[in-house]
Amino acid sequence: MTKLHLSLTLPLLLALAACSGQQAPAPAAPAPAPAATPAEAAPVADPAASVAAPAADAATAAAAVTTDAPPPAAPQGPPPVAGVDYVPIANGQPLQPGSGRIEVAEVFGYTCPHCATFEPELSAWKKRQPADVSVVQVPAPFGGYWDPYARAFYAAEALGVLEQSHQAMFNAIHLQRSMPVGANTGAAELAPFYAQYGVDAKRFADAYNSFGVDAKINRARQFAVKSGVEGTPSIVVNGKYLVPVGAGGFGKMLQTVDWLVAHERGGN
Numbered sequence: 001m002t003k004l005h006l007s008l009t010l011p012l013l014l015a016l017a018a019c020s021g022q023q024a025p026a027p028a029a030p031a032p033a034p035a036a037t038p039a040e041a042a043p044v045a046d047p048a049a050s051v052a053a054p055a056a057d058a059a060t061a062a063a064a065v066t067t068d069a070p071p072p073a074a075p076q077g078p079p080p081v082a083g084v085d086y087v088p089i090a091n092g093q094p095l096q097p098g099s100g101r102i103e104v105a106e107v108f109g110y111t112c113p114h115c116a117t118f119e120p121e122l123s124a125w126k127k128r129q130p131a132d133v134s135v136v137q138v139p140a141p142f143g144g145y146w147d148p149y150a151r152a153f154y155a156a157e158a159l160g161v162l163e164q165s166h167q168a169m170f171n172a173i174h175l176q177r178s179m180p181v182g183a184n185t186g187a188a189e190l191a192p193f194y195a196q197y198g199v200d201a202k203r204f205a206d207a208y209n210s211f212g213v214d215a216k217i218n219r220a221r222q223f224a225v226k227s228g229v230e231g232t233p234s235i236v237v238n239g240k241y242l243v244p245v246g247a248g249g250f251g252k253m254l255q256t257v258d259w260l261v262a263h264e265r266g267g268n
Contacts, residue, residue: 019111080255107235107236155208156194187201
């Protein structure tokens with residue numbers, strides 16, 4: 001597996017199920033691989049090494065969301081352990097600070113087959129979240145063929161067609177095999193895909209090459225580096241905790257995220 005050329009490294013080994021570097025996409029999105037073995041290193045020292053359920057009562061929890069929303073369900077399964085299930089991020093920040101909500105940011109790549117497998121699970125999880133949770137997706141601009149698709153994500157967002165095209169892009173790459181995957185891919189090669197959503201080639205190219213997309217790509221890159229992301233899919237909770245793929249598969253990742261969100265909701 002090719003390592004990413006990022007300035008930070010995780011104290012855990014990434015699972016074989018993670019996409020990294022210039023790894024080629026699979027013909028179709030595979031099932032999640034077995035759990036990876038964590039690196040033989042001492043657990044990260046952190047006051048939240050074993051995250052306990054928040055002490056806030058139901059009234060406090062309800063106040064954090066809209067008044068007509070049900071209280072958040074208690075996390076399931078055993079509490080996660082720092083250095084095994086997640087990594088505390090020193091001096092980390094959310095991608096979008098100041099929102100007043102608990103940010104759950106997925107760093108992903110359209111060309112990553114494991115991200116394609118994870119997408120339906122993440123989408124279903126997102127629909128279950130109360131109003132105090134903000135789920136954002138961050139396309140990984142790791143260089144090479146990752147970058148054109150990261151730019152395409154932000155161009156689609158700017159053009160108002162992201163919601164309609166997001167899952168379809170995964171399908172086009174990994175199931176239909178109808179999209180080009182290469183470092184030389186650009187707006188001209190990607191525009192026909194977005195034409196089916198009513199975006200003509202010029203509008204797409206203008207958005208794809210815009211200053212606004214440049215700024216978002218730079219911010220996504222800085223966020224991934226600062227958060228210690230080395231593979232996809234990875235999840236960053238409130239800028240404070242990195243949940244890398246592995247150690248139990250996608251279901252365990254989301255279970256860990258549930259605990260960390262509850263921990264943040266409790267004000268710890």
